[in-house]
Amino acid sequence: MHSLQQARFLLAAHTLQQLPPPLVPEIAFAGRSNVGKSSLINRLLGRKGLVKTSSKPGKTQSLNFFTVADNFYLVDLPGYGYAQVSKKQRQFWGELVAGYVETRHSLACVVVIVDLRHELKRLDRELVDWLRHVARPYLLVYTKADKLSRNQQEKNAALLDAGLQVKADERILFSAQTGQGRDELLTRIRALTAALSLPPADENPTS
Ligand SMILES: Nc1nc2c(ncn2[C@@H]2O[C@H](COP(=O)(O)OP(=O)(O)OP(=O)(O)O)[C@@H](O)[C@H]2O)c(=O)[nH]1
Numbered sequence: 381m382h383s384l385q386q387a388r389f390l391l392a393a394h395t396l397q398q399l400p401p402p403l404v405p406e407i408a409f410a411g412r413s414n415v416g417k418s419s420l421i422n423r424l425l426g427r428k429g430l431v432k433t434s435s436k437p438g439k440t441q442s443l444n445f446f447t448v449a450d451n452f453y454l455v456d457l458p459g460y461g462y463a464q465v466s467k468k469q470r471q472f473w474g475e476l477v478a479g480y481v482e483t484r485h486s487l488a489c490v491v492v493i494v495d496l497r498h499e500l501k502r503l504d505r506e507l508v509d510w511l512r513h514v515a516r517p518y519l520l521v522y523t524k525a526d527k528l529s530r531n532q533q534e535k536n537a538a539l540l541d542a543g544l545q546v547k548a549d550e551r552i553l554f555s556a557q558t559g560q561g562r563d564e565l566l567t568r569i570r571a572l573t574a575a576l577s578l579p580p581a582d583e584n585p586t587s
Pocket residue numbers: 411412413414415416417418419420432433434435436437438439440458459460523524525526527554555556557558
């Protein structure tokens with residue numbers, strides 16, 4: 381079996397206290413509700429049912445940790461921007477995710493996932509601006525590329541690039557359906573996790 385397929389679910393954190401010890405580098409996946417975060421992780425690992433996906437937005441409500449071949453974690457974050465959630469839930473997302481992203485030493489990168497079919501949404505722009513502001517590494521993935529022709533993919537990507545002020549080599553066009561962009565994303569993730577050096581476990585007992 382390919383080592384990536386040895387991934388397993390580790391835990392779901394509903395509070396910062398429930399996070400696992402930061403012993404290995406991790407990559408977190410953020411984006412609007414229903415954009416395809418969970419599907420992307422499944423495609424990346426080649427494991428269709430590992431992460432629950434849904435056609436209804438708001439499926440993922442906690443920070444869900446997956447161990448990959450015991451040397452890094454992938455973290456499925458709850459989605460944002462779903463109109464039906466209460467103000468209280470929105471606040472909860474903000475506090476949990478912001479607290480996590482700002483303080484987690486073992487976080488190698490936040491992969492920000494955006495729907496390639498749609499024009500840039502305010503909340504996506506705000507997330508990227510905030511990641512820049514707090515100086516956390518991020519990588520953009522434009523997903524659901526299979527829904528567009530190659531020509532239209534390039535056109536839409538250029539518009540998103542301009543709106544987010546990123547260069548073409550700072551983002552990846554992706555499809556969970558066809559696997560487009562998977563190898564490129566994996567290569568980037570491997571490089572990011574390899575580059576992050578963590579202190580030995582006994583010197584870093586908390587967070
Ligand atoms: N055609 C196509 N559909 C996709 C792709 N990625 C996800 N979807 C579909 O989009 C819907 C939402 O996918 P999820 O992976 O559950 O989205 P999510 O971002 O994890 O959603 P929440 O957990 O609710 O925030 C599902 O119906 C998926 O099958 C893709 O690349 N192409």
